[in-house]
Amino acid sequence: MTVTWATYEAEYFDRSEPYVQGAIVLDQEIAPRAGWSAPIRAGHVLTLVDVGGNQSGDCLIYDASDHDVRYSAQATLAAQRNAYLVDGSVLRDQEGAALMTVVGNEVERQDTIGGACSKESNTLRYGHHTLFHHACRENFLLEGAKHGLGPRDLVSNINWFMNVPVEADGTLGIVDGMSAPGKRVALRAERDVLVVISNCPQVNNPCNDFNPTPLRVIVTDPAVAA
Amino acid sequence: MTDDRGAGRRSSTATLTQARDDARSRADTAVEAMPYLPPASSPYTPADVDPSTLVWAETVAGPGYTHMTVARGTRIRLEDVTGDACAHVVVLSALNPGERLNVADTQKIPWQAYLGAGHPLLSGDGRVLATVVADAAGGHHDAFCGVTTIAGNIERYGAGAAHTATAAGRELLLLAAAKEGLTPRDVPPSVSFFKGVRVAPDGALEWTGDGGAGATVDLVAEMPLTVLVANAAHPLDPAEGYRTGPVRVHAWAAAASSASDPWWTATPERTRAYLNTQQHLLARGIR
Numbered sequence: 001m002t003v004t005w006a007t008y009e010a011e012y013f014d015r016s017e018p019y020v021q022g023a024i025v026l027d028q029e030i031a032p033r034a035g036w037s038a039p040i041r042a043g044h045v046l047t048l049v050d051v052g053g054n055q056s057g058d059c060l061i062y063d064a065s066d067h068d069v070r071y072s073a074q075a076t077l078a079a080q081r082n083a084y085l086v087d088g089s090v091l092r093d094q095e096g097a098a099l100m101t102v103v104g105n106e107v108e109r110q111d112t113i114g115g116a117c118s119k120e121s122n123t124l125r126y127g128h129h130t131l132f133h134h135a136c137r138e139n140f141l142l143e144g145a146k147h148g149l150g151p152r153d154l155v156s157n158i159n160w161f162m163n164v165p166v167e168a169d170g171t172l173g174i175v176d177g178m179s180a181p182g183k184r185v186a187l188r189a190e191r192d193v194l195v196v197i198s199n200c201p202q203v204n205n206p207c208n209d210f211n212p213t214p215l216r217v218i219v220t221d222p223a224v225a226a
Numbered sequence: 227m228t229d230d231r232g233a234g235r236r237s238s239t240a241t242l243t244q245a246r247d248d249a250r251s252r253a254d255t256a257v258e259a260m261p262y263l264p265p266a267s268s269p270y271t272p273a274d275v276d277p278s279t280l281v282w283a284e285t286v287a288g289p290g291y292t293h294m295t296v297a298r299g300t301r302i303r304l305e306d307v308t309g310d311a312c313a314h315v316v317v318l319s320a321l322n323p324g325e326r327l328n329v330a331d332t333q334k335i336p337w338q339a340y341l342g343a344g345h346p347l348l349s350g351d352g353r354v355l356a357t358v359v360a361d362a363a364g365g366h367h368d369a370f371c372g373v374t375t376i377a378g379n380i381e382r383y384g385a386g387a388a389h390t391a392t393a394a395g396r397e398l399l400l401l402a403a404a405k406e407g408l409t410p411r412d413v414p415p416s417v418s419f420f421k422g423v424r425v426a427p428d429g430a431l432e433w434t435g436d437g438g439a440g441a442t443v444d445l446v447a448e449m450p451l452t453v454l455v456a457n458a459a460h461p462l463d464p465a466e467g468y469r470t471g472p473v474r475v476h477a478w479a480a481a482a483s484s485a486s487d488p489w490w491t492a493t494p495e496r497t498r499a500y501l502n503t504q505q506h507l508l509a510r511g512i513r
């Protein structure tokens with residue numbers, strides 16, 4: 001059976017608006033299943049909109065001037081002593097310094113434990129018939145290659161709008177999301193950074209509600225009036 | 227380390243003969259942290275190990291680091307000698323260091339965040355790099371917090387450089403990586419043995435302490451493997467000062483996991499991970 005996933009338009013889509021007002025620096029849509037990347041200047045705010053609801057946006061962050069300095073899920077979680085990202089969470093590099101800060105968040109909690117889907121891990125989780133399903137790791141590799149990044153530059157990422165609870169006995173996994181059309185997360189760059197996002201193509205678990213939909217990225221400069 | 231035992235001026239070193247004699251007279255000094263060569267001569271060979279099979283025997287200072295590239299089928303036992311050590315570990319394929327520990331997949335694929343006996347250490351390529359085949363540390367391990375940083379240790383202890391008594395785990399991992407020809411890009415998130423963390427219902431990361439003096443954990447290399455170990459205080463250790471102790475390493479020639487091992491079939495996801503690994507090595511002619 002062939003299933004067509006990409007829903008480019010639907011009545012329930014909500015493209016929302018920037019979380020933090022300011023001059024629009026960039027306003028782009030990440031098509032379902034596609035990769036995206038852009039440098040974000042210090043002080044600018046990136047608003048990511050979950051246009052169709054419960055659409056995972058897998059995200060990596062690098063220091064724009066030195067890509068060896070990159071997001072560290074472990075440094076971020078250890079510093080805040082909590083396994084979930086929420087409003088106010090500081091997204092840190094491997095040395096513990098701030099790359100970006102969550103300055104707005106409209107879902108209960110955000111994930112940085114679950115990692116990115118890959119063709120290879122799909123074979124483990126869902127069986128070898130899923131090897132040729134497109135995956136976030138493919139998007140990271142192709143989008144990263146534009147900036148000189150390769151497999152050695154991929155680390156544990158953030159999954160905006162994805163829900164990964166950890167139960168008392170350590171059981172963890174991806175369950176139905178807590179997001180909805182138009183929900184946003186907003187990130188302020190604490191220095192010049194490179195942000196890479198994969199609009200997750202996964203159709204074997206609920207991270208995209210089994211229906212990949214668009215993400216909207218809006219970057220504003222709060223220092224300049226809209 | 228600020229405490230270099232057995233060092234210092236001992237005799238006159240004014241002439242080359244004296245200096246050479248002085249240097250050579252130091253070699254027999256035995257200290258707590260040192261390698262044992264040949265490995266079969268280790269005074270701490272585990273009772274269940276035939277000394278002639280040992281390929282690596284060492285006591286790693288705390289703080290300190292070690293690293294080794296080992297063959298598929300090597301079984302590596304780490305011991306927290308005093309109950310105060312924390313072994314932060316990164317493993318990479320010796321065939322292709324771009325294939326290295328992926329902590330997210332290591333937690334996600336088994337649907338289990340906590341490391342224990344039978345837990346696979348997975349790469350990002352759908353394969354098993356190593357398996358935790360035995361855990362005599364009561365599950366006091368952590369895959370959430372990683373290592374301390376130099377800035378964090380300066381703030382908390384006053385110093386964090388590798389040469390200080392309060393060295394940051396990351397500094398030590400970077401050195402271990404460099405000795406294996408690797409760069410900072412090659413140091414991904416790590417796993418920590420002998421110090422435990424659990425996730426509370428609200429997400430809080432809670433300290434669960436240690437497995438006590440003599441706690442051990444055994445890893446089996448499922449492919450030719452580069453192992454990086456930083457022995458440094460855990461980032462969440464609530465101890466007043468920098469808590470550390472020696473880590474003892476014994477590694478011996480054993481067998482990679484096979485379909486008869488219970489962890490191979492523990493879950494369908496793990497079975498497929500071992501099958502992927504097996505085929506990867508089969509194609510390379512590695513048995």
Ligand SMILES: [Zn+2]
Nearest residue numbers: 117136200202
């Ligand atoms: Zn994905």
